[in-house]
Amino acid sequence: MTVFENLELALAGSRSFLKTLRARITAAQEARIDEVLDIIGLSELRQARGRILSHGQKQWLEIGMLLMQEPLLLLLDEPVAGMTDAETERTAELCNTLAGKHSLVVVEHDMEFVSRIARKVTVLHEGSVLAEGSMDVVQNDQRVIEVYLGR
Numbered sequence: 001m002t003v004f005e006n007l008e009l010a011l012a013g014s015r016s017f018l019k020t021l022r023a024r025i026t027a028a029q030e031a032r033i034d035e036v037l038d039i040i041g042l043s044e045l046r047q048a049r050g051r052i053l054s055h056g057q058k059q060w061l062e063i064g065m066l067l068m069q070e071p072l073l074l075l076l077d078e079p080v081a082g083m084t085d086a087e088t089e090r091t092a093e094l095c096n097t098l099a100g101k102h103s104l105v106v107v108e109h110d111m112e113f114v115s116r117i118a119r120k121v122t123v124l125h126e127g128s129v130l131a132e133g134s135m136d137v138v139q140n141d142q143r144v145i146e147v148y149l150g151r
Helices: 003-009 017-022 027-040 055-067 085-098 111-117 135-139 142-149
Strands: 073-077 103-107 121-125 128-133
Touching (some): 055 073, 055 085, 085 103, 121 142
Antiparallel strands (some): 121 128
16 A cells, blocks of 8 residues: 555444445545645655555554544654654654653653653563653662662
């Protein structure tokens, strides 16, 4: 499927068999897809097959598919794992763009990426909250240093 078709398939709305079978895209839906394509930076690739996208572009398409559902909350699990530095930077920009309109919960081990996007950081250890606060507060927390740096 193309990038456009993936976003079209992810449109919010009823998913009953008959409605899906008879569905025709409206001007408003096409405008929403165009808006999301702009947000995720894939407008120029709208007719490209999803399988030819880079790893980062595939992640952005997945985020776009989530956005088509018009969620209030996005849960992103290691969104930059395996990305190039440029893709990671673009993903940070995307997350910052989304933060004003959506709540984002990001699970990530790349602390440089986290520092670019996080307003609040929560460090977990063995299933419990070890520290919480700004990146500076968490990085200077003695318990975090002992657990993760072995000091």
